[in-house]
Amino acid sequence: MSSHNSSELQVLCSSGQLLLQPLWDRLRTSKVPIQSPFFPVIFAIVTYLGFCLPFVVLDFLSPWVPALRRFKIHPDFSPSVQQLLPCLGQTLYQHLVFVFPVTLLHWLCSPSLLPPEAPELLQLLRDVLLCLLLFDGEFFVWHVLHHKVPWLYRAFHKVHHQNPAPFALATQYMSLWELFSLGFFDMVNITLLRSHPLTVLTFHVLNIWLSVEDHSGYDFPWSTHRLVPFGWYGGVAHHDLHHSQFNCNFAPYFTHWDRILGTCGLHPPGVQW
């Protein structure tokens, strides 16, 4: 029975690997130089701005489109150009002046070799979920500390709270210490899990998307917190409330830490706690 189960598992795993192999082969041999020292910083900026752009367009349209305002958490708020430009400028400045030298140093110290085999699909999904859960818990601790200790808040976290009604480009409007702390958690988790480069890439894309969605100010029927059952995921509704009230919803994505420690500030729709 157990040998039957393990052979079934082997077939499932190898079919998962076969599923991702063509994608991985294309990535490894494509013209996009994913082993280049410039790739991490360009990838981070392009992915971030690519995810922000649709929300920037929606914010420009929303004053003239009442149907769009129905999905806005703050229906009468749209960021001005004077709010957007400093956010964009800070992201570009921090990535080019600080993040790039660090990723270059990392590349020089440990140039990564791309394995010829793709990861198994189940392994990729498991590692991405684990990375997300670990990141969520680590940021929760960091975030609570930086709200409860006044000098930590003033010195490192206050800048991220400059916009009480968040918008997509305000996602990475943060101090350098906060940006590097997030990057550190990110790197620790993928190193601990010895994640495959395709898993790392998938996690980074998902993490950037979820952080932009958290700050977008739009609560659509297809927003992530409405797709995950039982109120496990707080998403934009939770994080937006954190920006208005400061003292609740410290976890960026999931709700379990805030529920356990009694810092949950919003009941997701349809969930009785």
Ligand SMILES: [Zn+2]
């Ligand atoms: Zn905060």
Ligand SMILES: [Zn+2]
């Ligand atoms: Zn935020």
